[in-house]
Amino acid sequence: MSFTWTPHRFSGGALALDVANSVILRHDDARRLDRFAAPGHLDSFSKAAANFCAERALFGDVRPVPPENKATFVRLREAIDGYFRARILAEAADGLLADLLDALSSTMRLAAAPDGLDAATVRSTLRLLVMPEEDRMKICGNCGWLFIDRSKNKSRAWCDMAVCGNRAKATRHYQRKKRENAP
Template structure:
């Protein structure tokens, strides 16, 4: 399957969330897609992140994760999602935080300078300590994690132009159907 890392893929508002969001529809067993499993995508992600990620000015160039470190990086990615999702939902997130911290330490010990792995660790640490955690949300349409930087903290979608429009279109469709129903 051909696929490109468009700006939409970096709607998370932080590198660590964009990494976690490389799994699309994570909680839908039938439709879930892991973008990092497709050939070459783990190599092309860092360059796109350096261009589109909200934290790009912090990192400059980002290099791919070394092949031998990828398995640990992928398990870190999944812990990032698990911890922050639990925190947003008000579940027992501290249990997952312990696992996440262990994964961060493991990845950081082997990470290369300017590597996606090191950058993701630093991004995650900032998110753990963010002063306004209520701004982190789950997109109502696609399930991605994102940071709502809007003034009144009212954003419901990772990307208004994609998920917001899709939600609006399906609402419109439902209304039309109801109106025309006999």
């Protein structure tokens, strides 16, 4: 099956969140899919980020993560997801913050180039840590991805209206019609 990175895959609003969202259906063990586990997907992610990431003006073209640093980068991805997901859900995140800071420092120590995906992800994560309106960070009600709500009234519920929003609305419509037509 062929796969390409599309604009929808970069709907997190920050490179660090897009990296965290590279795991599809993260909390469904039967259907979970790690896009970075497939050969070449991590390299193609860095190229796609230059075109689709909301922070592309800050980071521009980013070099792929060297193969020897992949495990450290994946550890960073998991720490980003764990910490920010807990923060959004207002769960205790102190231990997760320590894990995130450790992953950030390990990644920066190994970063081969200042313009690498790993270094850019660290900088994006640090920007999120000091984000002034942390209530703008949310979890998509459909797919569970992390995203920044940049709507004026902070009412966005989906990472991408064209994909998750439409799916959620279609599901509600189907359920409503099913109830109306029930005997």
